[in-house]
Amino acid sequence: MSRFVPLLVFLLLAGFLLVGLFLKPSEIPSPFINKPAPAFQLNSLSDPAQKLSPENLRGKVWLLNVWASWCVSCRQEHPVLVQFSKSKLVPIYGLNYKDEPADGMNWLKQLGDPYTMSIVDRDGRVGIDYGVYGVPETFIIDKQGIIRHKVIGPVSPSSLKDCVVPLVKGLNAEDPAQPQTKAEVPKACA
Amino acid sequence: MRVVRGLQVLSLSLALLGAAVSAKEAAPLAQDPALEKKVMEISKELRCLVCQNQTIADSDAELAHDLRREVRDMVKKGMNQDQIVAFMEQRYGDFVRYRPAFKLSTLFLWLGPMLLFAVALSVLYRNVLRKRKTVDDTQPLSEEEKKRLAALMAQADEAGVKKS
Numbered sequence: 001m002s003r004f005v006p007l008l009v010f011l012l013l014a015g016f017l018l019v020g021l022f023l024k025p026s027e028i029p030s031p032f033i034n035k036p037a038p039a040f041q042l043n044s045l046s047d048p049a050q051k052l053s054p055e056n057l058r059g060k061v062w063l064l065n066v067w068a069s070w071c072v073s074c075r076q077e078h079p080v081l082v083q084f085s086k087s088k089l090v091p092i093y094g095l096n097y098k099d100e101p102a103d104g105m106n107w108l109k110q111l112g113d114p115y116t117m118s119i120v121d122r123d124g125r126v127g128i129d130y131g132v133y134g135v136p137e138t139f140i141i142d143k144q145g146i147i148r149h150k151v152i153g154p155v156s157p158s159s160l161k162d163c164v165v166p167l168v169k170g171l172n173a174e175d176p177a178q179p180q181t182k183a184e185v186p187k188a189c190a
Numbered sequence: 191m192r193v194v195r196g197l198q199v200l201s202l203s204l205a206l207l208g209a210a211v212s213a214k215e216a217a218p219l220a221q222d223p224a225l226e227k228k229v230m231e232i233s234k235e236l237r238c239l240v241c242q243n244q245t246i247a248d249s250d251a252e253l254a255h256d257l258r259r260e261v262r263d264m265v266k267k268g269m270n271q272d273q274i275v276a277f278m279e280q281r282y283g284d285f286v287r288y289r290p291a292f293k294l295s296t297l298f299l300w301l302g303p304m305l306l307f308a309v310a311l312s313v314l315y316r317n318v319l320r321k322r323k324t325v326d327d328t329q330p331l332s333e334e335e336k337k338r339l340a341a342l343m344a345q346a347d348e349a350g351v352k353k354s
Contacts, residue, residue, distance in 0.1 A: 028239060031283040098252070124256050131281040133239035133253055 030131055030150045037064070037141050038129040042119035045096050045104055052093065052119050054145055061171040063092045063164075064139040065115070065155075066127065069103040071135040077154035078111050084160055085114035090168045094118035097127050097135055140164065142171045149185050162188035229262045232271050236261070236278055237288045245288050 032038075037054045044050040065081065067074045085092055094115035096104045101120055108118070121127055130139065138151040149167060151159060163186050170183025233247035238254040246254040246261075257278070264274045278286045290296045331339065 025242065028285050029283060031280065098256075124253075125260075128256060128260055128281060131283070133282065 026134075027152045028133070030147070032131060032139075032147045033149065035147060037139065037145050037147050038126075040126045040129065042095075042121060042126060045094070045101060045108075045118040045120050048120075050117070052117055054141070057091075057093075057141070058145055059143050061090055061143055061168055062116075062141050063090055063168075064095055064130075064141060065092055066095045066097050066130075066132050066135050066137045066139075067118075068097045068099040068135050069107040070099065071097075073154045074136045075111075077136050077156075078114070080155055080157055080160060081114040082112040084155075084164075089165065090172070091116040095121050095126065095130075097121050097132065098124040138164075140167055140171070143174060144176050148183075149189055151189075159188070162186060225262070225265060228265050229258060232261050232265070232274055233258055235271070235275060235288050237286050239282055239286065242285075 039054060041051055041053045044052060067078075081092060092115050094117070096118050098121065101122075104118065104120075108115075124132075130137075134152065136154055138155055139147050140149040140151075142148050148171060149163070151164065155164065166186045167183065167189060173181060174183055175181045230247050234245050236246045236257065238244045238246045238249035238251055238257075240251040240253050241249050244254075246257045248254075261274055264277065269277075275287065284291065284296075290299055292300055
């Protein structure tokens with residue numbers, strides 16, 4: 001019996017390493033899941049006289065996409081968002097993170113504007129309040145202003161199809177007065 | 191001659207001005223060494239989320255820079271280390287602590303190495319005990335053992351003859 005011990009130890013170690021292969025250490029779980037979206041009041045990128053606060057969006061499902069013109073993966077993500085915004089399934093709000101407003105405006109002019117509104121977080125303070133540590137990140141926020149999911153890194157056509165769209169549809173169908181309508185976060189979101 | 195003197199004065203005052211300007215740029219750091227020391231102390235407890243094996247005190251990432259600024263502002267407001275770490279934890283989760291907190295979910299992380307060491311020690315101990323039991327050379331050989339020894343020696347001699 002005891003001669004099998006090394007084999008068992010090896011299998012245990014191999015099991016740990018195998019699981020380790022599929023972990024994504026760069027994706028740190030957000031402590032904001034199922035917590036209220038932190039408050040802010042920021043100016044619109046295109047019209048600085050206009051302000052936006054999450055309070056204004058109560059009763060609506062919305063996406064908050066953190067982007068910047070200096071961000072390389074945002075360039076990869078952008079056409080996906082432009083395409084998705086055409087479906088009009090959910091309003092996308094852009095948080096223009098630590099960017100020159102002029103550069104941000106140029107970016108939207110050149111590559112298209114998928115956002116209902118982009119707001120300016122010039123010094124990154126709101127980003128810190130949302131626990132943003134890499135750009136792009138996309139928060140999915142429900143009718144009661146609760147963050148239900150966060151996509152870390154660029155949204156891809158497949159994550160859109162398997163995670164974001166089903167979740168948004170579920171959240172749109174939720175009735176805050178009826179707990180049994182509460183939507184599940186799709187498995188593909190993990 | 192007067193022109194030369196004038197140029198000398200001008201260049202000297204320019205140099206002094208340059209020194210004054212650069213001294214001004216470095217001011218935020220040098221202004222309050224005690225504050226900066228406190229900021230660095232707290233920064234060493236916080237993990238940079240971008241380059242995960244560095245603290246925000248060590249990291250040169252943009253985010254680390256912003257978080258240090260945030261820590262500095264909070265220290266200025268008079269918040270203590272626990273409050274500042276709690277602020278960061280609320281936003282970035284457990285992971286932001288460079289030294290993981292000691293709690294149920296991190297029990298194995300903290301005690302695992304000690305557990306492993308205990309297991310290794312007990313295996314070593316048992317192996318040493320077994321060796322002691324098997325190699326007991328204090329007793330004289332039994333009749334049977336003597337016979338086996340003689341047979342083995344004879345075999346060895348035979349093999350030696352064949353070889354030479």
